[in-house]
Amino acid sequence: MLKLNVKNETSRLKAVILGTAKSNGPTPKETEAYDPKSLEHIKAGTYPLEKDMVAEMEAVASVFDKYHVKVYRPEIIEHCNQIFTRDIGFVIDDVFVKANILPDRENELDAIQYIIDQIDPEKVIRPPEEVHIEGGDVILWNDYIFIGTYREADYPDYIVARTNMQGVAFIEKAFPHKKVKSFNLRKSQTIAQDNALHLDCCFQPIGSNKAILHKEGFIQEEEYEWLLNYFGKDNCFIISKEEMYHMNSNVFSISEEVIVSEKNFVRLNTWLRKEGFTVEEVPYAEIAKQEGLLRCSTLPLIRE
Template sequence: MLELNIKNETSRLRAVVLGTAESNGPTPKVEDCYDPKSIEHVIAGTYPKEEDMIQEMEAVAAVFKKYGVKVYRPEVIKDCNQIFSRDIAFVIDNKMIRANILPNREEEVEAIDYIWNQVETNNRIILPEECHVEGGDVMPWNDYIFIGTYSGDDYPDYITARTNTDAVIAIQELFPEKTVKAFELRKSNTNAKDNALHLDCCFQPMGKDKAILHKNGFLVESEYEWLLNFFGKDNVFEITKDEMYNMNSNVFSISEDVIISEQNFTRLNTWLREQGFTVEEVPYAEIAKQEGLLRCSTMPLIRD
């Protein structure tokens, strides 16, 4: 059995699911894309190639190996994009919660059944059908669970709105001893620079008390201010619209001291090193074209 344990985003990582770019399938048609950034690259003819994405993911796997992290991979489904393992399920404490994701991504979930089946039965959680949630919107942070959501009446119009109020309530009921804090995110089906696909596209905690933030990703200024005050201005690295577009907030922590980041994030990586972090730089710019990066393609199972 798998003894799941995830209390926060930065404790020492021991086991993780890393997605796969193998048999990723042909470049999608515009109407089959789930986000504005992928559409941009399909139209421009710059959509990432499978072999480039495989190399990028292997670079991450090598970093995990260096730090002695046990890595699980999804079973490969022919011609299916399985890079973003964070979308399909997530762990809080000792529970694995299956994400209710876009219906045409159901088979991605089945590809990790062999992991799901190693979890004690009463710790496998399937939320009611009306609860929409993806792991990119859910961040356990010790006594808190931060959740990105969109509660506008036009929720159904946004393919980029992935987590609804029903899911926020359901997660609060699952973890009554924790404080669930929801944040309204800015959504756009057409403009990637105005679209916070998930909470981890505009916010991520690091170390013990630091965070990356992008103000424009939040619809309600007071919710952004709350995070700014929670971490403290001096501990927050504020990213620009272009940096958010390039997924600068979507790095991934192996521990409170070690962060995997994209090699082109010069400003961020410099700041992280100034704060005393070890930064493991990897190439991930091709995968970033699908509006996801390091946090999106990893699903932590066990942290110390």
């Protein structure tokens, strides 16, 4: 039996599901793009190649190996993008939540069923159909669960709006002992620089008391200010629009001291080292073209 345990984003990682780029399928058509950044690269002819993405993911796998983390991988589905495991499920405390994802991604869940089968069935939940929630919008911070959402009336018009207010209510009800705080995120179907696809695209806690933040990702400035004050200005690394576009907040913590980051994030990585973190740099620029990075392609199961 797998005994799950995840209470925050930075405790020492013991077991994780890392996505796979194998048999990723051909470059999607423009009409098949889920987000504006992928669309941009499809149009420009710079959409990432499978071999490059496989190499990038193997670099992450070897970092996990170095830190003795147990790594699970999805079963391979032919011609299917299975990189972003964070979208399809997430763990809160000792409970695995199956996400309600875009319908044509349902088979990605089937590919990790062999792992879910090792968890006590009492500890696996699936929200009802009208509840939309994806793991990229759910950030655990001890007593808090931070959730990214989109509260505007035109929610149904946005394929980039992934978590609705029913999703927030579902988590509140399922985890009554937690303080759930939601954040209204800026969405754009067409301009990647203006689109906070998930909460982890514009915010992520690191270490024991620090955070990476992007102000423009939040529709309500006071919600951004709340996070800034909660972590403290001096503990926050504020990223620009350009850095948000390149997914600087989407790094991944192996522990409070060790962070896996993209090697091109020079300003961020310099700051992290100055703050005393060990930064494990990996190449991930090709995968980033699909508006996802390190946190998006990992699904932690057990942290100490």
